[in-house]
Amino acid sequence: MVNHPSHYENAKFECIDVMLETQGKDAVMGFCICNAMKYIYRHNNKNGLEDIKKAKWYIDKYIELADE
Secondary structure (H helix, E strand, O other): OOOOOHHHEEOOEEHHHHHHHHHOHHHHHHHHHHHHHHHHHHHHHOOOHHHHHHHHHHHHHHHHHHOO
């Protein structure tokens, strides 16, 4: 549910990859920060550690994109 949730895949493409192609790197980096914040903000009231792991995934994706 953290690294490759099936609801974010359509055929052979992951949503984040399509976003990069259609919206560009800067927009996706901003999206990653916003999503990380969302997961951290709600973790105590929703999915706990799973949400923290999801936030980390988005932070790691931001770092990956920034290092390119």
